[in-house]
Amino acid sequence: MTGLVVAMDGPSGSGKSSASRGVARALGLRYLDTGAMYRAITWWMLQRGVDLSDQEAIAVRALEPVLTIGTDPDAPSVAVDGTDAAGPIRTTEVTAAVSAVSAVPEVRRRLVAEQREIIGAGGIVVEGRDIGTVVAPDAPVKIYLTASADARALRRTAELAGTTVQAQKAAMARRDSLDSTRKADPLAMAADAVELDTTALNLDEVVAEILRLIKEKT
Numbered sequence: 482m483t484g485l486v487v488a489m490d491g492p493s494g495s496g497k498s499s500a501s502r503g504v505a506r507a508l509g510l511r512y513l514d515t516g517a518m519y520r521a522i523t524w525w526m527l528q529r530g531v532d533l534s535d536q537e538a539i540a541v542r543a544l545e546p547v548l549t550i551g552t553d554p555d556a557p558s559v560a561v562d563g564t565d566a567a568g569p570i571r572t573t574e575v576t577a578a579v580s581a582v583s584a585v586p587e588v589r590r591r592l593v594a595e596q597r598e599i600i601g602a603g604g605i606v607v608e609g610r611d612i613g614t615v616v617a618p619d620a621p622v623k624i625y626l627t628a629s630a631d632a633r634a635l636r637r638t639a640e641l642a643g644t645t646v647q648a649q650k651a652a653m654a655r656r657d658s659l660d661s662t663r664k665a666d667p668l669a670m671a672a673d674a675v676e677l678d679t680t681a682l683n684l685d686e687v688v689a690e691i692l693r694l695i696k697e698k699t
């Protein structure tokens with residue numbers, strides 16, 4: 482399993498994070514949350530008042546923030562310029578703004594290079610939107626997680642305080658539409674990925690199914 486790369490893609494709320502961490506834990510692999518990297522850059526830009534409706538303004542500052550990512554599935558961490566950002570990157574403000582930042586090619590170029598560096602010789606589960614298509618196209622195992630819009634909104638609502646299923650459904654539909662229609666590396670299922678619909682499955686069942694697929698493919 483040392484050289485293994487498992488690519489986990491899918492829309493928001495499909496259960497990628499919990500499933501990826503569960504699989505990494507079960508196999509003793511590292512875990513990389515690439516969404517946390519896009520969120521961290523977005524948080525940094527918001528703090529500095531960068532106009533996120535201006536792609537050029539985002540592009541010129543794309544290389545400035547220094548990211549430090551921890552890959553322990555039991556304690557994933559992210560810091561920006563040495564400051565812990567694990568909490569701030571999950572705010573509604575960052576969630577609403579991240580698709581504008583992740584659509585900018587200069588941001589993607591930078592982060593894809595860093596992600597490939599972290600993946601290195603493998604032994605890692607990597608979750609995101611473009612892992613099987615762009616970041617690690619040679620990964621031997623590619624999973625595309627989906628779930629119905631209602632199931633995804635329900636899960637997210639249970640995780641967050643002060644929101645409703647309706648509001649979450651609308652926010653997720655907006656983000657997924659932006660992520661899958663952008664020009665640069667859109668959310669897409671790789672031709673050789675296995676689609677796994679998690680609507681009717683609990684976390685243990687999802688992890689078990691992915692472990693079975695990994696066994697089958699390696």
Ligand code: C5P
Nearest residue numbers: 515516517519579580583609610611660
């Ligand atoms: O996975 P998460 O919801 O934290 O991702 C936040 C955002 O980061 C996504 O909505 C998307 O805009 C962006 N993202 C991306 N490519 C990835 C991972 C995340 O564009 N590989």
